[in-house]
Amino acid sequence: MFARIFTIVFLILLIADIYIFVLYIRKLTEKTLLRVLWFVPSLILMGGLYFFFYAEGRYSHREVFMIIFMAIALPKIIFTIVSLPDLLLRPFFKWKAYPFTILALLAGLGTIYVVVYGSTVGKTRFTVREVEFSSPDLPASFDGYRIVQLSDLHIGKWEGKKEPIKHLVEIVNAQRPDAIMITGDLVHNVATELNGYEDILSALKAPDGVYSILGNHDYGMYKSWGSKAKEKENLSSLKKRQQTMGWKLLNNDHTYLTKDNEKIALIGVENDGAPPFPKYGNLPEAMKGTEDSKFKILLSHDPTHWRREVLKTDINLMLAGHTHGTQFSLWGFSPASFVYPEWGGIYKEGKQALYVNVGIGTVGVPFRFGAWPEITVITLRKK
Numbered sequence: 001m002f003a004r005i006f007t008i009v010f011l012i013l014l015i016a017d018i019y020i021f022v023l024y025i026r027k028l029t030e031k032t033l034l035r036v037l038w039f040v041p042s043l044i045l046m047g048g049l050y051f052f053f054y055a056e057g058r059y060s061h062r063e064v065f066m067i068i069f070m071a072i073a074l075p076k077i078i079f080t081i082v083s084l085p086d087l088l089l090r091p092f093f094k095w096k097a098y099p100f101t102i103l104a105l106l107a108g109l110g111t112i113y114v115v116v117y118g119s120t121v122g123k124t125r126f127t128v129r130e131v132e133f134s135s136p137d138l139p140a141s142f143d144g145y146r147i148v149q150l151s152d153l154h155i156g157k158w159e160g161k162k163e164p165i166k167h168l169v170e171i172v173n174a175q176r177p178d179a180i181m182i183t184g185d186l187v188h189n190v191a192t193e194l195n196g197y198e199d200i201l202s203a204l205k206a207p208d209g210v211y212s213i214l215g216n217h218d219y220g221m222y223k224s225w226g227s228k229a230k231e232k233e234n235l236s237s238l239k240k241r242q243q244t245m246g247w248k249l250l251n252n253d254h255t256y257l258t259k260d261n262e263k264i265a266l267i268g269v270e271n272d273g274a275p276p277f278p279k280y281g282n283l284p285e286a287m288k289g290t291e292d293s294k295f296k297i298l299l300s301h302d303p304t305h306w307r308r309e310v311l312k313t314d315i316n317l318m319l320a321g322h323t324h325g326t327q328f329s330l331w332g333f334s335p336a337s338f339v340y341p342e343w344g345g346i347y348k349e350g351k352q353a354l355y356v357n358v359g360i361g362t363v364g365v366p367f368r369f370g371a372w373p374e375i376t377v378i379t380l381r382k383k
Helices: 002-028 032-037 040-054 062-083 099-120 162-174 228-244 283-287 304-308
Strands: 127-135 146-150 179-183 210-213 247-249 253-259 262-268 296-299 317-320 345-349 352-356 374-382
Touching: 002 032, 002 040, 002 062, 040 062, 062 099, 127 345, 127 352, 146 162, 162 374, 179 296, 179 317, 210 262, 210 296, 228 247, 253 283, 262 283, 304 317
Parallel strands: 127 374, 146 179, 179 210, 210 247, 262 296, 296 317, 317 352
Antiparallel strands: 146 374, 253 262, 345 352
């Protein structure tokens, strides 16, 4: 899998380097050494990409390297794509500066800004997003009920950076939620990532409690354990730690939120993903016993679960995460839309709705732009 990705990235970067060299660099100098030096940064980048990723990602500076890679490689690629129309203009016009070349320079500089901002400010730009969901099935006493949803903390990615997580907890508590719901990927790989963060996260408070489910990363499936026993022990430790923090983990199970002698069902399933992600969820088992509840909320990490199964049930509202919005969004567009029809925000079908939170943490690259780390406040309304 990596070999294929590596080859594609290498070819794209090589094409961009050759394109820029032929049209621009070789006109700037006739010195062979300077011309050869143009290709050196890309060779170093590709060597670093091979080193950090092909060696199973065991090197602590991998993410820093990826930021450097993006800051150098992406502007070249963007410049090449944007300036291509000038190739059609060159045979007919002998301008000193071509319009798409100028536009490409601006796009390249913009790309550098996006990478730098996203990797410094953007990844901790916690954003509160308020939405309402109205339903005739909602018990009257729950009109105005406030839920804060968090997702995809990937707490291991915050190692040594406790202050942003403390700030996150302060923001959440300031919303005065009736309940807090965390839709998976609390850790990135191992339960021990929570060391030093349990006291911080246990400060999340809501009158009706904090509820959570498991996401694909919580199972430790991206780490080589050496034995099934160690893998199982890690998952058991993660569950116990959440219990210690005062959270209620819903593993193919349900509970009830009650108010003025009325109740709504809160259902949670284990990760129920589309391939290649694991499918451990058992929705029928989790819903068993909730038949008499008129209003149901489901916590399920992967948004694809909504169309695969949830829309066939009487669940009113599903909360999911997983997509991260690819950690990038511009003018409402995210590359995540190529993979996930529902990648961020609220989606409705008849009386049912899905909300996809784009997450707090990061995967692969410590970067966010547009798809800012999200704290969702969902207010329930009686229609």
